Amino acid sequence: MRNPRRTTHLLALLLLALLAAGLTYPLVTRLTTHVPGSDIWAYDEYTFLWNIWWFKATVVDQLRSPLHTGLLFYPLGLDLVMYTFNLLAAALALPIVLSTANVPLGSNLVNLASTVLGGYGMFLLLRYLLRQGVGREPGAGLLSGRGWHLARDAGAMLAGLVYVFAASRSVYLALGHTMIVTTAWVPFFALYFVRLLDRRRPRDAALAGLFAALCLLTDMLYGVLLGLIALVLLLDQGRRLWTAASTGGASRRSPVRLLLLDLAIVAAVAAVLSAPLLIPTIREGLNADYAVEGWGNATELSADLAGMATPTALHPLWGWQGGRTWEQELRAVQTGDSRFRDVNTIFLGFATLVLAVAGAVAGWKRTRPWVALALITGVLALGPLLQINGQSTFDLDGLPVSVPLPFIILHYLPFIEGFRAPNRFSIVLMLALGVLAGYATAWLLARVAVARESHSQARVPRTLPSVVLAVALAGAVLFEHLAVPMPLTDARVPAVYQQIAAEPGDFALLQLPMGWRNGFGVLGAEDTRVEWYQSVHGRPILSGNTSRNPPFKFEYFRRLPLVAALTGLERYQEPDVDTDRAARGSAGELMALWNVGYLVVNPPVPGRFPYVDTWQATRDYALDVLPVDPEPVWEADGVQVYAVEQPPVPFPFALDFGSRDTSAYRGPGWSADEPDIAGTSGVWAEGRTAELYLPLRFDTPQDLQLVLQVQPFSYEGAPVQAVAVAFNGVDLGEQAMAPGWQELRFTVPAAATRSGVNTVQLRFANSARPADVLPGQGTIGSTGVLSPVDVEINSGGAAQDIAFITVTTTANGEANGEAVDASAGRRGYNLTALDPRSGRILEQRGFDTWANTYEADLLADFVAGLPEGTIVLAAARDDASRFLDDRAVATLASLGSAVDLRQMPGSGHALIGVKGAAPGTAAEATGAEGAYLKLAADRRDLAVALDQLRLEPGP
Numbered sequence: 001m002r003n004p005r006r007t008t009h010l011l012a013l014l015l016l017a018l019l020a021a022g023l024t025y026p027l028v029t030r031l032t033t034h035v036p037g038s039d040i041w042a043y044d045e046y047t048f049l050w051n052i053w054w055f056k057a058t059v060v061d062q063l064r065s066p067l068h069t070g071l072l073f074y075p076l077g078l079d080l081v082m083y084t085f086n087l088l089a090a091a092l093a094l095p096i097v098l099s100t101a102n103v104p105l106g107s108n109l110v111n112l113a114s115t116v117l118g119g120y121g122m123f124l125l126l127r128y129l130l131r132q133g134v135g136r137e138p139g140a141g142l143l144s145g146r147g148w149h150l151a152r153d154a155g156a157m158l159a160g161l162v163y164v165f166a167a168s169r170s171v172y173l174a175l176g177h178t179m180i181v182t183t184a185w186v187p188f189f190a191l192y193f194v195r196l197l198d199r200r201r202p203r204d205a206a207l208a209g210l211f212a213a214l215c216l217l218t219d220m221l222y223g224v225l226l227g228l229i230a231l232v233l234l235l236d237q238g239r240r241l242w243t244a245a246s247t248g249g250a251s252r253r254s255p256v257r258l259l260l261l262d263l264a265i266v267a268a269v270a271a272v273l274s275a276p277l278l279i280p281t282i283r284e285g286l287n288a289d290y291a292v293e294g295w296g297n298a299t300e301l302s303a304d305l306a307g308m309a310t311p312t313a314l315h316p317l318w319g320w321q322g323g324r325t326w327e328q329e330l331r332a333v334q335t336g337d338s339r340f341r342d343v344n345t346i347f348l349g350f351a352t353l354v355l356a357v358a359g360a361v362a363g364w365k366r367t368r369p370w371v372a373l374a375l376i377t378g379v380l381a382l383g384p385l386l387q388i389n390g391q392s393t394f395d396l397d398g399l400p401v402s403v404p405l406p407f408i409i410l411h412y413l414p415f416i417e418g419f420r421a422p423n424r425f426s427i428v429l430m431l432a433l434g435v436l437a438g439y440a441t442a443w444l445l446a447r448v449a450v451a452r453e454s455h456s457q458a459r460v461p462r463t464l465p466s467v468v469l470a471v472a473l474a475g476a477v478l479f480e481h482l483a484v485p486m487p488l489t490d491a492r493v494p495a496v497y498q499q500i501a502a503e504p505g506d507f508a509l510l511q512l513p514m515g516w517r518n519g520f521g522v523l524g525a526e527d528t529r530v531e532w533y534q535s536v537h538g539r540p541i542l543s544g545n546t547s548r549n550p551p552f553k554f555e556y557f558r559r560l561p562l563v564a565a566l567t568g569l570e571r572y573q574e575p576d577v578d579t580d581r582a583a584r585g586s587a588g589e590l591m592a593l594w595n596v597g598y599l600v601v602n603p604p605v606p607g608r609f610p611y612v613d614t615w616q617a618t619r620d621y622a623l624d625v626l627p628v629d630p631e632p633v634w635e636a637d638g639v640q641v642y643a644v645e646q647p648p649v650p651f652p653f654a655l656d657f658g659s660r661d662t663s664a665y666r667g668p669g670w671s672a673d674e675p676d677i678a679g680t681s682g683v684w685a686e687g688r689t690a691e692l693y694l695p696l697r698f699d700t701p702q703d704l705q706l707v708l709q710v711q712p713f714s715y716e717g718a719p720v721q722a723v724a725v726a727f728n729g730v731d732l733g734e735q736a737m738a739p740g741w742q743e744l745r746f747t748v749p750a751a752a753t754r755s756g757v758n759t760v761q762l763r764f765a766n767s768a769r770p771a772d773v774l775p776g777q778g779t780i781g782s783t784g785v786l787s788p789v790d791v792e793i794n795s796g797g798a799a800q801d802i803a804f805i806t807v808t809t810t811a812n813g814e815a816n817g818e819a820v821d822a823s824a825g826r827r828g829y830n831l832t833a834l835d836p837r838s839g840r841i842l843e844q845r846g847f848d849t850w851a852n853t854y855e856a857d858l859l860a861d862f863v864a865g866l867p868e869g870t871i872v873l874a875a876a877r878d879d880a881s882r883f884l885d886d887r888a889v890a891t892l893a894s895l896g897s898a899v900d901l902r903q904m905p906g907s908g909h910a911l912i913g914v915k916g917a918a919p920g921t922a923a924e925a926t927g928a929e930g931a932y933l934k935l936a937a938d939r940r941d942l943a944v945a946l947d948q949l950r951l952e953p954g955p
Helices: 004-022 044-062 087-100 103-129 145-164 167-174 185-199 202-218 222-246 253-273 275-285 326-335 350-362 364-381 422-454 464-480 496-501 552-558 561-570 577-594 611-625 853-864 886-893
Strands: 034-036 394-396 399-401 488-490 508-512 516-518 521-523 596-601 634-636 639-643 653-656 670-677 680-686 689-696 704-712 722-727 730-736 742-748 756-764 790-795 803-811 814-821 828-834 841-847 871-877 908-914 923-927 931-935 942-953
Touching: 004 103, 004 145, 034 044, 034 103, 044 087, 044 103, 087 103, 087 202, 103 145, 103 185, 103 422, 145 422, 145 464, 167 422, 185 202, 185 222, 185 253, 185 422, 202 222, 202 253, 202 275, 222 253, 222 364, 222 422, 253 275, 350 364, 350 422, 350 464, 364 422, 422 464, 496 596, 496 634, 496 639, 508 577, 508 611, 516 552, 521 552, 552 561, 561 577, 561 611, 577 596, 577 611, 577 689, 596 611, 653 689, 670 942, 689 942, 704 722, 722 742, 730 742, 756 942, 790 871, 790 908, 803 828, 803 871, 828 853, 841 853, 853 886, 908 931, 923 931
Parallel strands: 508 596
Antiparallel strands: 034 488, 394 399, 516 521, 596 639, 634 639, 653 942, 670 680, 680 942, 689 756, 704 742, 704 942, 722 730, 722 756, 790 803, 790 931, 803 814, 828 841, 828 871, 871 908, 908 923
């Protein structure tokens, strides 16, 4: 006998599957060759294809963690913990990839399945929420079971449609942001969390934890969204418990204790199941190198209030501004000609919003938490500042006004501050609107059914009007969120990469465009397809795409003249004479260091700027500068491949640090090359670890000697320094060091070496900051006062007519690099007062002592009003001595100055003094052509200085 309940569920899944295929058309016709995405946007879709391939390559083929790769950002490699990996999608696609060897197919089927499952999860959530009715459906006692079941199921299905076919989800799919598309598990978490609050069953707690873990394995930032859902539902539960207890219906203590136990089960299950990603994420999140700088583009990634009521440009009929196409809209965003600051990612829908309001009213007692969720996430999605039509500053009768919003609070919460894309709150926003719209649909259909039954003599429900209304409501919702045809990009890899894959030996590729990208910017002109093409050729590439990374990952490449020249050309910037000369001089050495086998020039994509304009100039420069055969080895599909003719790598191999630019050989952990460290050139290692990259070429591996000429950072009472060395991950042992320059030798077994780039890891026993352990670091003259900030003063006097005072601030004793202009810039004396403890600028004033003695008196009065011990900076501009008087000179002497500028008219005078210091104890400089003064403590964390490195034959 047929089970009606099972049939209902199967019909819901079938309908969702058909809609998923139809509303992403023409994807269903190109599942094996194309993926959703837009040619002129960021090509994020290829990052997620690469993720699926890399997951299979590491977990299955290499039996290791996929959270690190040496194939991107070569030779540095890249940690993939703070990276939008979407591990769960990669794992779900794995069986498809293993059985078909087709990654695009796996990706497409996972995304379509996520649509179906997400809609089904909402269907189940609403069926559960509506189990006791809407709350105000009239004539409930007259409504037959069949009529109510139809109303409930239709409301549940409409909720699923709102959630998975919302315009915001389609926009993210068209942009290739598939981690915001694989949202299937959020409604399942909400379902079992609601059931848990209602029934207090450990099974529900465990299932809520399971689906929370699935969300976290999709993207750790889902934790913020789930936490918000749980918090709102808990607060509503607390309100209901308080009300029940207040009316004598229940005790407060027992439910609270049981609830805490249930929540512990949810948290424990979620933490254990997501531990492979959760633990590394927490560990890396504590690393300051990964901290989001400033607001992390949160303003650009916010929803626009007007945009919430504006159909997206993906709509085939309602694309705004005269029917601008999707591609035209994306280009308008890039050029700043769009109505909004970024792509309009959140359109709520008119019918959806009307239904949501109706649902909130009809079922108010039961919909309150969902109303709260909709309002909270709607406001949070607007970001830190209210934006309307792309504007966040509004002119109120000449007064510029910005409206701060609650998202600002998140910026100051640990870990949550990493949630830098407010528009992603649309996931929960559309979930809440779907719930409310589902309530409204069930309520409306219940009214229709009751009305039909009350006019039926046979008291038999007539369902046709209800079905028609349900279809009409679903049609209205689907139509306003329509995004057909779905933009697709071609995921087929050009044939020349198969030929590269067939080449023997280990080597890297240098590809054009040469672009590095993270979530905050691009170095060069990125094209993430070149990363995806790696799935065929399997060779390391210099470039890559990530979400967050330590700054050094970009700094390493940015500081190399060859990279600067090529990436500059890609972005319309010709290299200057010095950069060009250095690029040409280092090109061969870099090709040998990185073991680059081929230069691959990929063709431009029409409309994809800047590379479409600059690719020929970039290619021509690369062919001119790099040691390559000028005739391509392979050429097909617009791709040109040139063989690199590497210069030989000498052996024995030697590097002399400080005497020339060795940036390419130095990985993380090093300061800059210095010409003089205790009498010789060298470079300091900062912190407890450092890396070096060394080239080797050999046919037969052999034992080597690694020779280091080093000296430890020494000071009175310094502990014994020791250095441990690993060569390509093979431990070579540890050696203690005496003070002064010395030679250390380590034996490198043949098995630890490789022909190509070799990585040397150095680990130091201790490190210290000169500012903390050496006397006089940052001390102001002979005053004995330590400046809490770095100061630079440039006084031009009459010769240069300038007065610059720059203060570089620190935080918790660490220089944060923020240089602040602290000079009033007036003619005469410019004085700036600093707090002696924090270095905060208290006041900055200019006194035109060129003009009259009144200004000299004001100078004296200003200093007299400062507390004793205040640090005072001074810079003279023009002839500041002209109207100085005895009182003004005595005032400067009270700061520790020994200079009377009246004795040297027109001279520059730079002063760093302390109020109350004895005359002559300040730091100061004078000169007829100007005066320059700098006071900076060395706050580097120094371990060991390296002068020379050699690789020699083994013993």
